[in-house]
Amino acid sequence: MLEYTVTARRIDAHGSEARAGEAVLTIDTDLSGRADAFNPAELFLASIAACMLKGIERVTPLLGFQLRGVSVSLYAIRQDTPPRMLSVSYEIVVDTEESDSRLDLLHKNVRKYGTISNTVADALELSGTIRRKSSQHAQDKS
Structure with a gap:
């Protein structure tokens, strides 16, 4: 423990x-x-993001997953009475050349082994996506 x-x-x-x-x-x-x-709600979201980022750092060497960078954006819905979070959604953006199936594998590992994200998912709706960072260079050539 x-x-x-x-x-x-x-x-x-x-x-x-x-x-x-x-x-x-x-x-x-x-x-x-x-x-x-950070206010308490922002700290809550930051802890989820930190968990996901740390999980990515943990699993990328195990998976042999190559990346140049990662960002996580989170959005929460809070009700007033009683005050509590109802849901959290996120988007993970990975700067990588890995295949879509490998990107999905990374997402599954982040969701499966995240201490904070697993705890949060047991308490409220936690949903999100992972996507590849669009290449600015490729967009400029289009």
């Missing part, structure tokens, strides 16, 4: 901070919001 520890504390009425090891993260806990920090 792995164990994790994070501590968080209020700095002032405009923000808080979370710590894990030597890392420090400013958190938006200001009632008016702040542009320079």
